[in-house]
Structures are given as C-alpha cells and as structure tokens.
Amino acid sequence: MSDRVVPAADRRRRRPTKQGVVLSEELIVETALRLIEEHGAEALSVRRLGRALGADPSSLYRYFRHTDDLMLAVADELIGRTLRTWRPTGDWLADLRDLGLRMHAGALAHPRAAMLSSYRVTGRVYEIQAVETILGVLRGAGFPDTEAVRIYHAYVDQALAFGALDSANTALPKPARDAEAAVWQAMYAQLPADTHPHIAATARHLVATMRHSSYPAAQDLLLSAAAARLAEIRAGERALPTRSAGRSPSS
Template sequence: MPKPVVPEEARRRRRPTKNGAVLSERLIVETALRMLREHGSAGLTVRRLGTALGADPSTLYRYFSGIDDLTLAIGNMLVGRALACWEDTGDWRADLRDLGLRIHAAYLEHPQAAVLTASRVTGKGYEVAADETTLGLLRTAGFPDSEAVRIYHAFIDQSLAFAALDAASLALPAAARTADEEVWRATYARLPAATHPHIAATAHLLVARMNHSAYPTALEMLLDSASTRLAEVRRGDGGGDDGGRSGGSG
C-alpha cells in the first residue's frame, strides 16, 4: 500500500539538505529529470534520488507516494514547460500548431523522461491546463463539441505518440542510433530498380527525410483535415454532433 503524501503546507522542509538546498517538489522533479538524462529509468530510485539531493530517502515520501507518483509529476512538468510563454493569438490553427510543436519539443529535451511518461495520464495541473487550452481553441473556432473532442483526441495522442517514438530513438546509445540512421543510406539507397523500382526512384528523398521526425508533417495533415471539417460544419454539411454546443462562431 503506498504511503500517504503529506499535504504541501505540512511537508515543507525549512532546513537545507546536506547539499545546501531546501527541498521542494520542483527541486525533486528537476533532480529526477537530471538523473533520467544521465542514467536512464533504471537509475531512478528513491535511494539514488535521496543521495543526489543530500537528503534521507524517506524524506521524499513527504512529497510523493512513490516513484510512480514522481513519474507522473515529471510528465506534468514537461507539459508545463511546453505551455510556458505560449500565447493565444486568436488563430486556432496557428495556435494549435504552435502548441503541438511545443509539446513535442519539450518531451524531446528529455528523451529518457519522455519514454517513461508520454503514455501516462497525470491528471495534474499543467496537463489539465493543456487539455483545457486545446479544447478551448477548437470550441472557440466553431467546432461542435463532438468534433472538438474527436480532434483534441487525435491531436494530443499524435503529439505524445511522436514524442515517445522520437524520444526512444534519441535515448538509444549513440552507436545504435548512428547504425539505425545509416541503414537508409547503406541499404535502401542501394536497392536496384529492377527489384524495388519505387524505393529506387525515391531513395535520395528517403535518405534526406527518414532520419528526421515526421511529426511536423503529420501535425500539418491533421490541421488540414480539421480545417476541411470546420468548413463543412460552417456550410452545414454532415453535422454529426451529439447535441453539445460549440464555444463560438470562429
């Protein structure tokens, strides 16, 4: 059974740790992020984290019920970094594109943490704010509620799926990542047109593109589809709403 987390007002430690730092949720999460970057998920334990903070490991249970609770907090912080300095310009498509690219980039800054957290639902503040923001952009643009939820679902899952995929590649040992990247040049680019005409015809393009993330392209395709659907809604084509009201006329 997980240990109960002490309420925030009662768990603040006023005395500094052996490292001279005053413990806080943010400090613990930031230290955990550094440990993940340096040692991977296997290196993140309560004991090691306590050592890195200069605190007794048991102290961490005043802030988190365990490593899984800490993992959720890490995911929440990554989303928070994506939201930092983001502004609503009133252009739903540009704003959604910017938000998606920020989420993707925030996760890729910490590949090991992204692999660990991209599939999780935290229910914490920054994640909830990102969900509210995304739904707000869509509903205010004029999407009926059922369409807004459908597009939101595709948008957030696409962002996190590509973050996890691209982060997994970045988290590989350098030699393995280089070997994977070289396959496009060493294997695909050398396939003969007689047996693989389509690969041979596009080999130079595959070599140029396939070692880069497809997320910007996939995101643009999603936005194209959403824009087309919004135009249909405004013309009264298709409908398909569940009776929910949209947030504005766009």
C-alpha cells in the same frame, strides 16, 4: 503503509537531511529532471535520486506514494514549461500548429523525461490547464463539442506520441544511432530495382526524408483534415439542409 505521504500544503516541520538538505516536492522533481537529462532515463531510480539529493531513498516515500507518482509530477512540470512559452494569436489553426511544435520541441529538449511521461494522465494542474486551453481553441473555432473532443484527443496524442518516438531515437546510445542512420544509406539505398522497385525508385527521397522527424508533416496532415472538416460543418450550418452536401470519409 499507504498514508506515508503528507500533502505538500500541510508540511510544517522542515527537518533537514543528515547531509543538510531540506527536501521538498519541487526540489525532488527538479533533481529528478536533472538526473534524467544528465545520465539518461535508466539513471532515474529511487536510490540514485536519493543519493543525488543527499537523502535516504526511503525519504522520498514521504513525498510520493511510489515512483509512478514522481513521474507524473515530472510530466506535469514539463507540460507547464511548454504552456508558459506559448502565445496564442486567435488564429486557431496557426495556434494549434505552433503549440504542437512547441510540445514536440519540449519533448526533444528533455528526451528521457518525455519518454517516461508521454503516456500518462497526470490529472495535475498544468495538464488540466492544457486540456482546457486546447478545447477552448477548438470550440472557439466553431467545432461542435463531439468533434472538438475527437480532434483534441487525436491532436494531443499525436503530439505526445511523436514526442516520445523522436525522443526515444534521440536518446539512443551514439553507436546505435549511427548504425541506424547507416541502415538507410547502406541497405535501403542499395536494394535492386527488380526485387524492390518502389524503394529503388524513391531511394533518394527516402534517405533525405527519413533522417528528419515526420512530426511536422503528420501534424499538418491532421490539422488540414480538421480544417476541411470545419469548412464542411460551417457549410452545413449555413445551408441548413438535413444533411451536409460534402461527402465525408463515410465508413
């Protein structure tokens, strides 16, 4: 039974649930998000979602082909929310840095949803809008198409990947998280210099640094490399010899 789902636009008969709820794609997505936030990622199941909505679990299959489709819808809603709060200034570097931090913050604000959706390509409206926007920023800055796509891909995946990573940490049960924090203090900071000289020498920095997300640092490194690349490209264009003079990582 694969044509159970009816496109949202064609829905006419808004028949209420036994418990009086009128279902809709938006209501389901919202409820799923709420459920995830309140009771954790593993609290999201078709059955629980049905219960939370006041509907039979199987009703949801009139709106989404499978759980996966539902997750994609949730993911897209998250992208949309982030994109709507972003105000580009025209400075590509600052704009991308800001957008990246917003995406990361958005993921952390909805950790469990972020974990589930970070690795999916939704092909839905907000995602497409984000792709178009970021590509526009890069091309507008002067990156040629190949470079723009390459950097777009790395930039976006980095934001998503760190978002998911830090979200996963955030979503850890309390005792587990405390235990992890303790490891750096209790184990790494105590290692003797003769067996682990480098850890011992930097223990102070490690303990201080490891408790924060490394995303801002990682993003700055990535973007500054992109900026350097852009400078090279511009220089090459101006001189217009056969090759740019600046050496690249080469490989």
